[in-house]
Amino acid sequence: MKGYMSLVVCLAALTACSITADAKDLSITTIKDDPYTMSRGPELEGYCVDLLAMLSKKLGFKYKLHLVKDNRYGAMDSSGNWQGMIGEIIKGEADLAVAPLTLTAVREQVVDMTTPFMQTGLGFILHKDLASEESTFSLMSPFSTNMWVGVLIAFLLTGLCMFLVGRVSPTEWAESDTEEHNFTLLHSFWYITGALTLQGAGPHPKALSGRLISAIWWLFAILLLACYFGNFNIALHSSNKHISIMSFEDLANQDVIDYGTVESGSTMMFFKYSNNPVYRRIYQHMERKKSYVQSMEEGVRRTQEGNFAFIGEAVSLDLAVARYCKLTRSQEVIGMRGYAIAAPLGSPLVKNLTIAILQLSESGELTYLRDKWWASSCMGADRAQTSEALQPSDLRGLFVLLGLGLAVGLLLAVIELLSRARNQAKDGKKSCCSVLTSELNRRFGSGGESAEQDSLDKNKA
Incomplete structure (x- = not known):
């Protein structure tokens, strides 16, 4: 038994050595397809180029890489002859085809x-x-989430500033216990809410600082509502508002947008020979409209232009979505298949290449290559077009104007209080700081202490 096993091992080793020897200077065909194979000056780079280098190092063969002449993956023409990379393999013009070549029967x-x-x-x-x-919340769609958060923060800050001005400004602060303080915290928020709904809510501020904040908030509210209703009107009358395409069935059941795939590719063949009625309708539509494209690049370009859906391999579409943020890929993925390396019938290379690919997969090298070549982010020019909802940056000037108005209003209120404290200090021959401290305690201190002090003063009188 041991002798038999030794014989098998020796034969396997001899076979591997002969394959390696025969695989010297292999002619390998590929096709330009980002990110699998790309030109960088005179050299080629990409996922398939790196994969080929790993396989060459693992199996010990040398190779010459060239691009397929007709820029096709491989399909049979009307006369029964194979074109593209598959055709070069059959004709003996290439020993291997290393590309995103779909494994089909x-x-x-x-x-x-x-x-x-x-x-x-x-x-x-x-x-x-x-x-x-x-969306159920379509009324919220004119503004982005960040925009709504910004509006909420502006609302809270303005209400707080109105309350502070009502307490700090001598003109707003009630002098006697019988008078009611108009701008409590609750009333301050009620007042700016009335302004936001263009209804108004009295009483209105009397001090210059309060009127300034009120005017700035009214201006902010009017411009904000104008932007909201303008964007809402655009979304409401959009020609695409009734279109919602989430699956292949949605795609087949509408005639508003066109769709297609690469001509004579494996994707087209899948729909052509499918028995699924939905997929058959998709193929018949593409045949009737002649909506095929010559390459994936053309399909992505037409999709960016709008009113077109490009059907293709999900892994390639993921790269396009990662680079162009205004595109999205369907969640539905059908017809699972794999990309494989092609060789002539009976080639001894296939077995060794299969083992090497499995080893690279088990060691995580294939995952590393995927992360390396699919790691990309949205282009800056497209990032701004990812959503029609208004962002805070779109109305940055409006928020800055409100912020400046609130700051100036508070500053005026403080100046009014300082002026009053200075005059009282002169009249009562007290220090300005003590008078200012007393005024602040009376406005922001406990009401009980203030009432008790006033009662003592009246008793003395």
Whole structure:
């Protein structure tokens, strides 16, 4: 038994050595497809280039990499001849095809393919406006969440400032116990709420500082409401407001936007030979409208222009969504498949490449490559267009104006109080600080102490 096992090991080693020797200077075909293979000057780089380098190092072969001549993945034409990378493999023009080449039954009949180095499925991308669901809180949609938070903070600060002015300003502060202090904290918020609804709520401020804050808040409220209703009107009359495309069935059941995929690719073949009635309708629509594109780049470009949905491999669509924030990918993914390396029928390379791919997967190298080449963020030009809801930065000037108004109003109230304290100090021949302290205690101290002091003063009199 031991002798038999030793013989098997030796034969396997000899086979591996012969494969490695035969694999010297392999001719490998690929296709330009971001981020799998990209041009950087005279060199090529990308996920597939790095994967090929790892496989070469692990199996010990040399290679020459070239781009496929007709810029196609591989499909059979009307005369039965294969084009693209699959065609080059069949014709002997290439020993391997290393690219996001989908493993399909039709291709497996004419070439040998390794185990997939990446799993994916079919999805579609479209403009975010076309994928938006009808919201129960559509009345909130003209402003973003951050904008609503900013409005709430502005409301609270303005109410607090009105209350402070009502206490600090001598003109607003009631002098006798029989008078009612108009601007309590509750009344201050009620007053600015009336202004925000354009109804008004009396009584109105008498001091210059209070009137200034009141005027600034009214101006802020009017401009804020104008922006809100303007944006709400645009959203209400948008031509896309009734379109909500979340699945392939939604896509097939509407005629408002067009959709398509890469011509003669595996995605088109999936819909062509599918028995699912929804997928058949999608294929018939693409055939009737001739809405195919020649490359994924063209599909992404048409999708960005609007009124078009591009159907393709989900893993490739994820990269487009990561780079262009105004695009979104469908949550539904169908037709799970994998990307594999193609070789001629009977090629001894396939077994060793499959083992190497599995080893790279188990060691986490394939995950590292995915994170490396898919790590991207939204482009700055597109980031501003991710949502039609107004952001705080859009009305930055309005918030700054309100902030300055509140600051100036408080400053005027303090100046009024200081002026009063100075005059009282002169009349009573007291220090200004003691008078100011007494005034602040009377306004912000406990009411009981103030009433007790007033009673003592009356008894003395």
